[in-house]
Structures are given as C-alpha cells and as structure tokens.
Amino acid sequence: MQIVRQLDPLRDALAGFRKAGTKIGLVPTMGALHAGHMRLVEVAMEQCDAVVASIFVNPAQFGEGEDLDAYPRQEAADAALLEAAGVAVLWAPTADQIYPSGYATNVSVRGISDGLCGAARPGHFDGVATVVAKLFNQIRPDAAFFGEKDYQQLAVIRRMARDLDFTHDIIGVPTVRDPDGLALSSRNAYLTAEQRADAVALPEAMREAAKAIAAGGRVTEILAEAKVHMLASGFHKIDYLELRDANMLALLDDFTQPARLFVAAHIGRTRLIDNIAVS
Ligand code: AMP
Numbered sequence: 001m002q003i004v005r006q007l008d009p010l011r012d013a014l015a016g017f018r019k020a021g022t023k024i025g026l027v028p029t030m031g032a033l034h035a036g037h038m039r040l041v042e043v044a045m046e047q048c049d050a051v052v053a054s055i056f057v058n059p060a061q062f063g064e065g066e067d068l069d070a071y072p073r074q075e076a077a078d079a080a081l082l083e084a085a086g087v088a089v090l091w092a093p094t095a096d097q098i099y100p101s102g103y104a105t106n107v108s109v110r111g112i113s114d115g116l117c118g119a120a121r122p123g124h125f126d127g128v129a130t131v132v133a134k135l136f137n138q139i140r141p142d143a144a145f146f147g148e149k150d151y152q153q154l155a156v157i158r159r160m161a162r163d164l165d166f167t168h169d170i171i172g173v174p175t176v177r178d179p180d181g182l183a184l185s186s187r188n189a190y191l192t193a194e195q196r197a198d199a200v201a202l203p204e205a206m207r208e209a210a211k212a213i214a215a216g217g218r219v220t221e222i223l224a225e226a227k228v229h230m231l232a233s234g235f236h237k238i239d240y241l242e243l244r245d246a247n248m249l250a251l252l253d254d255f256t257q258p259a260r261l262f263v264a265a266h267i268g269r270t271r272l273i274d275n276i277a278v279s
Contacts, residue, residue: 117153
C-alpha cells in the first residue's frame with residue numbers, strides 16, 4: 001500500500017490506475033479505524049479494482065468547543081489495517097493539500113443539512129460537503145462508500161453529488177454494531193467502562209421505538225417514552241430523537257413509509273448518534 005500525503009504523487013498513482021482501466025473506489029474517513037470503517041473497505045474491495053482510503057481529521061466539520069483536538073489519531077495502526085485489507089493507496093494529506101493558503105470556498109447543501117445534526121452542530125455539514133467535494137475532485141473515484149451510521153451525511157453527499165455533477169456511484173453501507181447493539185464509532189473510545197455499559201440504552205430505546213411505531217403506535221408518545229428510558233439510563237441530554245422521511249429527511253409526525261428514526265444523545269462528555277429504518 002502506498003501512503004501518499006501530497007497531491008502530485010497522488011495524481012501519479014491514480015493516473016497509473018486509470019491508464020490500466022482500473023475501477024477506483026474511495027473510502028473517506030477521519031481515521032481511528034474500527035470494523036465499521038473496515039466494512040466500507042470490504043464492500044469497496046468487492047465492487048472496485050483498487051481502493052483508495054483517505055484519513056483526514058477535517059477541522060472545518062468541528063464546531064467551537066467540539067473534540068477536534070481530542071479526536072483519536074492513530075495513523076500507524078490504521079495504515080496496518082488498511083494494508084492488510086488490500087487497500088492500494090492511503091491518502092493522508094497534510095492540511096495544506098486540502099486547504100491551501102488563502103482557501104476561500106465553501107460547499108453548502110441547503111435544506112437537508114439543516115435539521116438533526118445540522119441543528120445541533122451549525123456549520124458541520126458545510127465542513128463535510130466541502131471536504132468530500134475536494135476528495136471527489138482529488139481522487140475522481142468511480143464509486144465512493146459511506147456508512148449509514150451517518151445517514152444525514154450520506155443524504156447530504158448524495159444531494160451534493162447530484163447538484164455538482166459528480167457522476168460516480170455513491171454507495172451507502174449498513175451500520176456495523178457491537179454484539180450488544182451499540183453502533184461502532186471512533187468516539188466510543190471516549191466512554192468509560194460504566195458509560196459504555198449504559199450506552200446500550202440508546203440502540204435499545206431506538207429499536208423499541210421503531211418497533212412500536214411500525215406497529216401503529218402514536219409517534220409522539222413513543223418518542224417521549226424512549227427519551228425517558230435513555231435519560232434514566234445514563235444519558236443526560238438528548239439533542240434529538242425524531243422520525244423522518246428516509247429520503248428527504250422531512251420531519252414526520254405520523255408514520256408513513258419510508259421512515260427512519262434518528263437519535264443523538266450525550267453520555268458523559270461523549271455525543272453518540274444512531275439511526276434505524278422503521279418498517
Ligand atoms: P468517520 O471516520 O467517523 O468520519 O467515518 C468514516 C466513514 O465510516 C463514514 O462514511 C461513516 O459513516 C462510516 N462509519 C463510521 N462508523 C460506522 C459503522 N459503525 N458502520 C458503518 N459505517 C460506519
């Protein structure tokens with residue numbers, strides 16, 4: 001596996017692939033890789049001839065007071081995992097390769113970025129859309145792979161790709177979970193043992209609420225009960241627990257298909273997010 005930090009050698013490596021007619025898959029990440037990220041790599045390996053994984057902890061998608069400085073960084077371990085999985089290129093750019101001196105451009109995907117995490121983290125999805133647009137232009141993949149764990153992010157990227165004429169495939173990959181149901185996340189590393197045990201209340205409450213809604217129960221009451229359950233189980237703040245249309249992410253007061261339940265909640269100093277289809 002080639003580890004590349006500058007655009008010129010990246011372009012050289014990619015030109016070689018293109019000449020050979022290689023189908024290039026891109027897996028963008030912020031590192032601290034776990035089995036969720038590696039599932040994206042696996043799917044990309046199945047669907048493409050060469051996989052480029054990127055690691056860039058993107059300052060633009062962190063708000064003030066968020067965990068940019070604390071975000072886990074472990075590139076050597078990440079590189080070993082990616083190499084063992086058969087990744088061809090690790091694109092680990094220095095910051096100036098993403099934001100050159102004088103950088104002034106912002107990609108903002110209106111509407112779909114506004115609710116859910118966009119409301120709780122103003123500017124977050126502009127940061128995501130901007131860096132992903134840059135990565136798409138730098139790598140020009142044939143397909144790019146994103147986790148459903150960050151479902152709103154996936155929806156923002158799909159919208160951006162349609163609007164800005166990125167024609168490659170955008171592939172969504174189902175969420176990988178620990179056996180107790182907690183979605184894998186680099187931020188789970190922040191949890192103490194006690195918080196990790198309590199955190200299972202989030203997927204539990206989400207699953208039970210989704211089941212009750214699908215069975216025809218009253219949405220507002222079910223969501224209120226699920227919040228009570230989480231707040232009694234170690235979570236101290238719920239940013240949102242909402243039923244939304246699975247495509248446009250419009251808020252739903254009543255259950256209509258296709259629907260998805262979205263949750264973000266704080267336990268200790270960690271903010272966890274998750275989502276699930278309601279059907
Ligand atoms: P991150 O490094 O957190 O920015 O995540 C990089 C990519 O991995 C994103 O497309 C995430 O949606 C995806 N991802 C993170 N956690 C999971 C998971 N548990 N299952 C599937 N995909 C995931």
